[in-house]
Amino acid sequence: MSMSALQFFLAASAGLTGDLAAGLAKVGYGMAAIGPGIGIGYLVGQSVQAMARQPEMAGQVRTTMFLGIAFAEALALIGFVLFFL
C-alpha cells in the first residue's frame, strides 16, 4: 500500500521527540520572519523611491507604507503564535 507525502509527514511528525519538535518549531519561526523581512525591505525601498520622485505625495506614500509594514509584520506574528502553540 502506498503512503502519500502528507500521510508520511504526519506519521513522521507524530514520532518526533520533544527536543526535535521544539527545534523544528524554532526553525519554522525563523523562516516565518524571513518573509516579512523581505516584504518590509521591498516595501520601504519602493516607498523611498516614490517619495524621492514625488515629494508632494510623501504623506500618502508614508500612510500606505506604514499600513503595508503593519500587514507584513502580521505574518511574523502568526509565526510567533504558531511557534508557541
Added chain:
Amino acid sequence: MEFAVPAPSTDRIESTIAHDLARKAVIVAPVLLVGIGVWRGLDAVLGALVALVIVVVNFLVAARVLGWTARVAPHALTGVALMSFLVRLGIITAVGAGIKALDVVDWPVFCFTLVGSYFLLLFWELRSVSLTLAYPGLKPRPGHHEE
C-alpha cells in the same frame, strides 16, 4: 539623494494612524474583555488584556520610530524599518516566552487575541485610511456612517 521638505501635514502621519488605532483598541477592549471573561474566566481576561497592550504598544513604537526616521533621515528608512521590525519581534517573543513560562494567563486566548486584535484593528484603520485617501474632502469622522 536629495529629499524635498515634506508638507507640514505629513509631519506626524504615522503617529496619527497609530493613535487612531489605539483609540479603536480602547473602544473594542471592554467588549472583548467582558466577552472573554464570561467565556473563559479571569486568566483569559488577563491574557487578552496583555495581548491588546502588546498590539497597541507595537503600533505606537513602530509609528514613532518610522515617523522620526522619515522626517529626520529618509535615506536610512529601510535599515531602520528592518531593524525596528527585528527588535520589536524579539521583544514580543521575549515577552511571550516570559508569560508562557510564568503560566499566569490563558495561553491560547493570549495567542488568538494577539493575532485577531492585530488584524481587526488594522483592517478597521485601513478602511478609514482608504476612505480618507479616496475622498480627501470627506474624511470619516466619529459617528459618521457612509453607505
